[in-house]
Amino acid sequence: xxxxxxxxxxxxxxxxxxxxxxxxxxxxxxxxxxxxxxxxxxxxxxxxxxxxxxxxxxxxxxxxxxxxxxxxxxxxxxxxxxxxxxxxxxxxxxxxxxxxxxxxxxxxxxxxxxxxxxxxxxxxxxxxxxxxxxxxxxxxxxxxxxxxxxxxxxxxxxxxxxxxxxxxxxxxxxxxxxxxxxxxxxxxxxxxxxxxxxxxxxxxxxxxxxxxxxxxxxxxxxxxxxxxxxxxxxxxxxxxxxxxxxxxxxxxxxxxxxxxxxxxxxxxxxxxxxxxxxxxxxxxxxxxxxxxxxxxxxxxxxxxxxxxxxxxxxxxxxxxxxxxxxxxxxxxxxxxxxxxxxxxxxxxxxxxxxxxxxxxxxxxxxxxxxxxxxxxxxxxxxxxxxxxxxxxxxxxxxxxxxxxxxxxxxxxxxxxxxxxxxxxxxxxxxxxxxxxxxxxxxxxxxxxxxxxxxxxxxxxxxx
Numbered sequence: 278x279x280x281x282x283x284x285x286x287x288x289x290x291x292x293x294x295x296x297x298x299x300x301x302x303x304x305x306x307x308x309x310x311x312x313x314x315x316x317x318x319x320x321x322x323x324x325x326x327x328x329x330x331x332x333x334x335x336x337x338x339x340x341x342x343x344x345x346x347x348x349x350x351x352x353x354x355x356x357x358x359x360x361x362x363x364x365x366x367x368x369x370x371x372x373x374x375x376x377x378x379x380x381x382x383x384x385x386x387x388x389x390x391x392x393x394x395x396x397x398x399x400x401x402x403x404x405x406x407x408x409x410x411x412x413x414x415x416x417x418x419x420x421x422x423x424x425x426x427x428x429x430x431x432x433x434x435x436x437x438x439x440x441x442x443x444x445x446x447x448x449x450x451x452x453x454x455x456x457x458x459x460x461x462x463x464x465x466x467x468x469x470x471x472x473x474x475x476x477x478x479x480x481x482x483x484x485x486x487x488x489x490x491x492x493x494x495x496x497x498x499x500x501x502x503x504x505x506x507x508x509x510x511x512x513x514x515x516x517x518x519x520x521x522x523x524x525x526x527x528x529x530x531x532x533x534x535x536x537x538x539x540x541x542x543x544x545x546x547x548x549x550x551x552x553x554x555x556x557x558x559x560x561x562x563x564x565x566x567x568x569x570x571x572x573x574x575x576x577x578x579x580x581x582x583x584x585x586x587x588x589x590x591x592x593x594x595x596x597x598x599x600x601x602x603x604x605x606x607x608x609x610x611x612x613x614x615x616x617x618x619x620x621x622x623x624x625x626x627x628x629x630x631x632x633x634x635x636x637x638x639x640x641x642x643x644x645x646x647x648x649x650x651x652x653x654x655x656x657x658x659x660x661x662x663x664x665x666x667x668x669x670x671x672x673x674x675x676x677x678x679x680x681x682x683x684x685x686x687x688x689x690x691x692x693x694x695x696x697x698x699x700x701x702x703x704x705x706x707x708x709x710x711x712x713x714x715x716x717x718x719x720x721x722x723x724x725x726x727x728x729x730x731x732x733x734x735x736x737x738x739x740x
Contacts (some may be wrong), residue, residue, distance in 0.1 A: 293332050295490045295499075296520040298366050302373060304331070305362065309377040312354070312590045313409075317667065318416040319354035319592070321423045327361060328489065334361055335489040338648070340428065344657030345644045346457060347634045347664050350550055351629070352592035355379060359637040364491050364645075367368075371637060375521045377402045379630055383598060384593020387583045390602040391615060408732020410679050411706035415714040416549055417672045422715075423664045433473045434662040437462060441666030446673065454658065455663055463659025467652050505642035517635040522546065524627055540571060541601050541621055546629035548597065552675035563600065573604035594629060601625025680704045702735050 296304070306325060312319040320343065327333045334342075339361075346356040355378045362374025374386040429435045437459055444450040466474040494500050525542035532538045548563065564579035574582075582599035589595060605621025606614045647653050674692070677684050683698035710728050719727075 295390035305377040385589040404733040408728040415710035435663040438666035441663035460656040461662035463656035467655035549632040
């Protein structure tokens, strides 16, 4: 153990040694298996495991990495895992962290997609999902509280989060514009009121300043792989662009432009470049294309897929895997539908998640080199505050669709629940799950299991 005193404190705080690769492997597997609750819950889980409990990475560096990932297209939680895995154990660490973050959920999603395509609505499965959704809502609420407590350090940051929430919920401002304006506000704020945008916590709580094992490794000069070189960008592009697009081009050459395989590979490769704001932000566009342009899904089936994705570990963008499976399942050609669907799901996963490794391995060294830049740190800090507001919007969206059967649009584009459509069973389970998570501090897995069982019993009892 290494002794290191936090800023402005005389106390000595132990910083753990860097984890071995096998230790990190076990933790990444655990995170992949327990990463329920969408990006809010997943980021909170990583914060708890990597910052609070193990101190592998310090608070400031964690948020700095998160800020960068928020700027990228694709699932930010998986990209954050890749980033931290890369910091700890170079490229292989990033690969392991990113793959394990997605693999458990992808396997579950593949199984559920098969069941959906072959058997439709199974009452037992529907009852299990009913209970799990209530627990996931509690996890998301806890995540909002946890992230907000650390990112919203003063009234300015709270105001930025509030403006972001209003912009995306009431005004339907696109996510990239919210991020752009938040970054500009942070940059300008650093010039005119640097104390409010410095990224430092106020008061006696200096947990924000505590360092982790990665920070100590930086101070010792051990993380040489994080230093950008003149050949870093060309080498990364030369390696990862063919890895990403090579299979898509091969499918096009083998099956032709009009095949469902080429459509899947091309469409989801495009989505990987423009999916700012996560699964919810891109859901409407994907649903429109899948239903109206390609004819892969029937109206309403996209919502079913999202319901499946919300109850599996891993990023919510796994809903795209469901779309790819159903598309290939229904256009299987000479292959068996299940085999074709499985290949469609695999191609969708490749086109969706391979770019995440490309973005991180390409940009992370430059982001680390700029970590001491005050203007950049202020801009990224404001972006983090804005993202809290966006996550609150996602939590509200999730709550409305879990507790109420019907939601309708109102003025300014706001969604409001139809009060008469409240599902008292979902409301009861959600309240119980929140008490378990927030008050009784029961772990995520026991809460999920208990809620699933309660959902089955409650639906059986109420018919």
